[in-house]
Amino acid sequence: MPHILKQTSLKKFNTFGIDSVASQLVEVSNNQEIKEAIRLGRELNLTPFILGGGSNVLLTLPSYPFVILNKLKGIKKIAEDDDFVWIKVGAGEVWHDMVLHCIDRGWGGVENLSLIPGTVGAAPMQNIGAYGVEIKDIFESLEAIDLESLEEKDFSNSDCKFGYRESVFKNELKGKYFITSVQLKLAKKHVVNTNYGAISEVLNSEGIGIPTIKQVSDAVIKIRQSKLPDPKDIGNAGSFFKNPVIDVDHFVELKKSYPDLPSYAQPDGRVKVPAGWLIEQCGWKGCKEGEIGVHKNQALVLVNYGQATGDEIANLSSRVKASVMEKFKIEISAEVNII
Ligand code: FAD
Ligand code: EPU
Numbered sequence: 001m002p003h004i005l006k007q008t009s010l011k012k013f014n015t016f017g018i019d020s021v022a023s024q025l026v027e028v029s030n031n032q033e034i035k036e037a038i039r040l041g042r043e044l045n046l047t048p049f050i051l052g053g054g055s056n057v058l059l060t061l062p063s064y065p066f067v068i069l070n071k072l073k074g075i076k077k078i079a080e081d082d083d084f085v086w087i088k089v090g091a092g093e094v095w096h097d098m099v100l101h102c103i104d105r106g107w108g109g110v111e112n113l114s115l116i117p118g119t120v121g122a123a124p125m126q127n128i129g130a131y132g133v134e135i136k137d138i139f140e141s142l143e144a145i146d147l148e149s150l151e152e153k154d155f156s157n158s159d160c161k162f163g164y165r166e167s168v169f170k171n172e173l174k175g176k177y178f179i180t181s182v183q184l185k186l187a188k189k190h191v192v193n194t195n196y197g198a199i200s201e202v203l204n205s206e207g208i209g210i211p212t213i214k215q216v217s218d219a220v221i222k223i224r225q226s227k228l229p230d231p232k233d234i235g236n237a238g239s240f241f242k243n244p245v246i247d248v249d250h251f252v253e254l255k256k257s258y259p260d261l262p263s264y265a266q267p268d269g270r271v272k273v274p275a276g277w278l279i280e281q282c283g284w285k286g287c288k289e290g291e292i293g294v295h296k297n298q299a300l301v302l303v304n305y306g307q308a309t310g311d312e313i314a315n316l317s318s319r320v321k322a323s324v325m326e327k328f329k330i331e332i333s334a335e336v337n338i339i
Contacts, residue, residue: 001033001036002026002027002028002029002036002037003026003027004017004024004025004026005022005024005025005026005027006023006024006025007021007023008021008022008025009021009022009054010022010025010051010054010059010064010067011056011268013051013069014051014054014055014057014059014237014302015053015054015117015231015235015236015237016054016057016058016059016231016235016236016308016310016313017231017235017236017303017304017306018058018059018293018308018310018313019137019307020059020061020063020064020308020310020329021062021063021064022063022064022066022067023063023064023065023066023179023221024046024066024067024287025067025069026040026066026067026068027069027071027098028068028069028070028072029071029072029073029092030072031145031152032181032316033073034068034072034178034180035145035146035150036069037068037200038147038150038178039146039150040069040141041066041068044065044066046065046066047065047066047175048066048067048147049064049066049067049068049339050068050070051067051068051069051070051124052070052091052092052118052119052121053094053095053117053119053122054118054127054153054333055117055118055122055231055237055238056118056122056125056237056238056336056337057237057337057338057339058237058293058310058313058314058317058336058337058338058339059310059339060309060310060311060314060338060339061310061339064339068178070091070092070119070121070178071092072090072091072092072093072121072180072181073090073092073093074088074089074090074093074181075087075088075089075090075093075098075101076088076089078183080188082188083187083188083189084184084185084186084187084188085105085107085185085186085188086140086183086185087102087107087183087184087186088181088182088183089120089181089182089183089184089302090120090121090180090181091119091120091180091181091182092119092120092121092122093119093120093198094118094119094120095113095116095117095118095119095120095123095128096114096115096116096117098110098120099113099114099115099217100217101301102186103213103214103217106188106213107186107187107188107190107213108186108187108188108190108191108192108213109133109137109138109184109186109187109190109286110133110138110183110184110186111213111214111216111217111220112130112131112132112193112196112199112216112217112220113128113129113130113131113133113135113220114217114220114221114222114224115224115225116128116130116223117231117238120182121142121179121180121181121182122179123135123182124139124142124160124162124167124168124169124179124182125169125170125179126165126166126167126170126335127160127162127163127164127165127166127167129164129165130185130220130224131193131196131199131220132193132195132196132197133193134162134164135162135184136157136160136162138159138182138184138185138186139157139160139162139182139183139184139185139208140156140182140184140185141155141156141157141181141182141275142154142155142160142179142180142181142182143155143179143180143181144177144178144179144180145177145178145180146176146211147175147176147177147178148176148179150302152180154176155168156166162213164242164245164272165242165335172214177232180255190213192211192212192213192216193216194211194216194219197223198219198223199216199219199220199223202219202222202223203215203216203219206219227297227298228298229295229297229298229301229303230302233306234295234303234304234305235303235304235306236295236301236302237302237336238301238335238336239275239276239300239301239335240300240301240302240334240335240336241275241279241300241317241318241320241321241332241333241334241335242275242332242333243264243272243273243274243275244273244275244330244331244332244333244334245266245270245271245272245273245274246271246272246273247270247271247332248269248270248271250329250330251263251271251273252326254273258281261273261277262274262277264322273330274300275300275324275332276298276299276300277299278324278327278328278330278332279294279299279300279320279324279332280299281327281328282320282323282324282327283312283323284299284320284323285299288305289316290308290312291304291305291306291307291312292304292305292306292308292312292313292316293305293307294316294318294320302316302320310338314338317334317338321331
């Protein structure tokens with residue numbers, strides 16, 4: 001039987017630093033322990049809440065009856081040919097540690113996803129993405145345990161129905177599976193992608209013409225550290241909202257009043273606009289109300305200055321959302337899982 005901690009503060013287990021309590025906190029290190037934990041929860045009539053690194057959750061309840069903390073470890077090479085290597089990674093591995101493991105071995109494809117907090121198992125949940133790459137681009141498959149039948153099941157890339165910050169696990173299969181491992185396909189003769197954002201700018205400023213995978217990773221890390229607050233210093237969960245995608249007519253209309261509105265054309269002809277820009281225009285950037293606020297360098301990041309409750313942050317997010325709707329007639333939706 002896995003070890004169970006009673007009445008444990010979750011403050012250290014979520015990057016917002018919300019001080020909710022786990023009535024029972026169960027750490028699991030393998031599939032057997034997951035199944036035992038789920039059976040135990042069932043006996044006690046408690047629905048499990050699965051927690052990885054806690055970097056994409058907002059805890060709004062004072063206490064959670066039954067929390068399962070994912071500690072499944074291991075990075076294994078399972079196949080390789082002249083061009084590619086396939087690895088299987090335990091869902092509780094820290095994502096960035098896995099990225100560094102690949103970079104050390106010259107395996108490309110994950111370097112643009114450097115320094116994203118959290119666990120490997122949570123990465124497919126919202127198809128994590130940054131700097132022009134999403135996990136779907138290197139994702140082969142995952143293994144998961146059905147929380148109802150306790151059967152183990154494989155999901156291929158297409159089974160996961162990845163979209164922008166979306167997957168089947170955030171939609172029709174929400175709360176139905178415990179992801180236990182992820183298989184990735186990495187390239188041995190990788191062509192790096194430096195087109196996005198400031199990557200090439202940073203590399204040029206360092207006099208790097210043809211960058212290695214490691215140099216791209218370092219550039220991404222540098223940009224991220226300059227833009228995003230470190231949860232160790234100030235509680236946050238990265239982008240609180242997704243960037244909304246709007247119809248082209250709506251975009252053309254807005255552009256008349258806001259010629260500076262940045263935009264990214266989508267393959268379906270619609271237009272993605274940055275929520276951070278919209279929120280800044282509504283005057284929220286840098287606001288501080290007691291323990292809560294909107295970050296001064298990145299309006300998409302809501303912050304906890306220390307003692308905020310999840311409800312206070314959720315309330316702020318509703319007000320931010322309403323003001324974007326009022327000013328731009330655009331509905332922004334939360335990226336963070338509000339629990
Ligand atoms: P958690 O927060 O623990 O969980 C997230 C959700 O997934 C919860 O609903 C949880 O119940 C569920 N879950 C977790 N593990 C499992 C599992 N094994 N099986 C089933 N369900 C599970 N995201 C990006 O995409 N791009 C970024 O650039 C980015 N930058 C960030 C920067 C900062 C500073 C922070 C704090 C966050 C950022 N994020 C970013 C968000 C976050 O890092 C990712 O969403 C990450 O994948 C969350 O992992 P986690 O282990 O912390 O998940
Ligand atoms: N902007 C503003 N004001 C702000 C913030 C941004 O005007 O306060 C403008 C920027 O000037 C830029 C645009 O908005 O023109 C986009 O900003 P940025 O490049 O910082 O990216 P983002 O859209 O805010 C997204 C992801 C991040 C990811 C970065 C890099 C979403 C919701 N967020 O942020 O992911 O790291 O791009 O690829 O898609 C996360 O998901 O938690 C996350 C941090």
